[in-house]
Amino acid sequence: MFFLPVLYLPLLGQGSTSTPVSGYIELVNRAFGQDQELVNGKQYYNRHSRSMGHPYLLEGWAHQGSVTLRGKTYHNIWLKYDIESQQVEVEYRTMNGGDNQVILVNDRVDEFYIGDYHFRRLKLEPELSQIQFYQVLGGGPLVWYIRWEKKLVPVSGDSRFIEEFTEPKRHYLVELEGNLYAFSGDKTFVKIFPKGIQKDMKRLIRSNHLQIRSASVEQLELFIKAATELITEGGTR
Numbered sequence: 334m335f336f337l338p339v340l341y342l343p344l345l346g347q348g349s350t351s352t353p354v355s356g357y358i359e360l361v362n363r364a365f366g367q368d369q370e371l372v373n374g375k376q377y378y379n380r381h382s383r384s385m386g387h388p389y390l391l392e393g394w395a396h397q398g399s400v401t402l403r404g405k406t407y408h409n410i411w412l413k414y415d416i417e418s419q420q421v422e423v424e425y426r427t428m429n430g431g432d433n434q435v436i437l438v439n440d441r442v443d444e445f446y447i448g449d450y451h452f453r454r455l456k457l458e459p460e461l462s463q464i465q466f467y468q469v470l471g472g473g474p475l476v477w478y479i480r481w482e483k484k485l486v487p488v489s490g491d492s493r494f495i496e497e498f499t500e501p502k503r504h505y506l507v508e509l510e511g512n513l514y515a516f517s518g519d520k521t522f523v524k525i526f527p528k529g530i531q532k533d534m535k536r537l538i539r540s541n542h543l544q545i546r547s548a549s550v551e552q553l554e555l556f557i558k559a560a561t562e563l564i565t566e567g568g569t570r
Contacts, residue, residue, distance in 0.1 A: 385488060385491075385494045386497050386498035388415045389414060389415055389416065390413075390414040390481060391448075394413070395411040395422075395424045396412060396413070396448045397411055398411075398447040398448060398450075400412060400421065400442060400445040400446075401444045402441045402442060403443065404443065411424040411425065412424075412447050413434075414466070415436075416481040416482060416501060417482075417484065417485060419439065419465065420437070420439065421437045421439075421442055421466075422435065423435050439454065442466075445466075450468055450550070451469050451470075453466070453467055454466050454467075455467050457506055457513065458506070465480050467479060467506070468480075470557055471554075472561075473561055473565075474561060475507070475509055475557060475561045476508040477507055478505070478506040478508070479503050479504070479505060481502070481504075482504065483500075483502070484498070486499060507525055509525055509564075518546055519535075519538055519545050522538075522545055527567065530564065530567040533563055533567070534563060537556070537559055537563060538556075541556055541559070
């Protein structure tokens with residue numbers, strides 16, 4: 334994909350009136366008119382030209398989705414989620430026919446969808462200094478939150494690269510009847526539930542051949558639906 338010449342320039346509201354910024358603001362005006370909240374961020378540039386792999390969720394290219402900024406939702410846009418630096422990037426076509434990419438300001442992002450993947454910006458883990466983006470699965474009495482993580486680590490043996498991105502890692506939290514729980518695997522997950530349905534929950538995991546730590550998001554979504562039904566039925570016994 335073609336990108337405009339790389340300049341690390343703050344966008345609107347950043348206090349600069351130099352010619353390059355003015356030119357960029359004109360570009361944004363032509364692309365989005367006066368409503369520029371969507372592209373009010375930092376100009377993207379590739380900080381990892383000597384890194385193996387990529388920092389993104391999914392395959393590393395933009396996916397269609399939506400983003401809500403300060404309560405206003407923008408649909409049918411192209412997004413990438415950098416899980417190494419916890420940043421959301423927007424790609425768009427300019428009036429000149431070129432492609433451009435900006436990094437959104439995290440404080441303005443309420444939630445976003447990349448395809449069917451739904452993320453919200455939340456403060457769920459007190460030990461983390463910054464508010465994080467969490468993928469949200471389920472609803473009602475049972476909600477799962479997934480915090481995705483990648484790291485940059487040194488690499489040797491290849492003069493072309495100095496570092497590489499690790500495989501994505503998931504950190505789980507579960508909200509059950511309004512209470513938030515962390516867990517590390519199937520056994521600790523089952524213990525979250527009332528004793529009266531723990532055996533049924535364990536049976537549900539086994540019957541679906543589910544390994545929570547390695548299950549795909551799609552498998553987890555199906556399991557959460559079944560687990561929610563089990564919780565509801567258990568509550569009416």
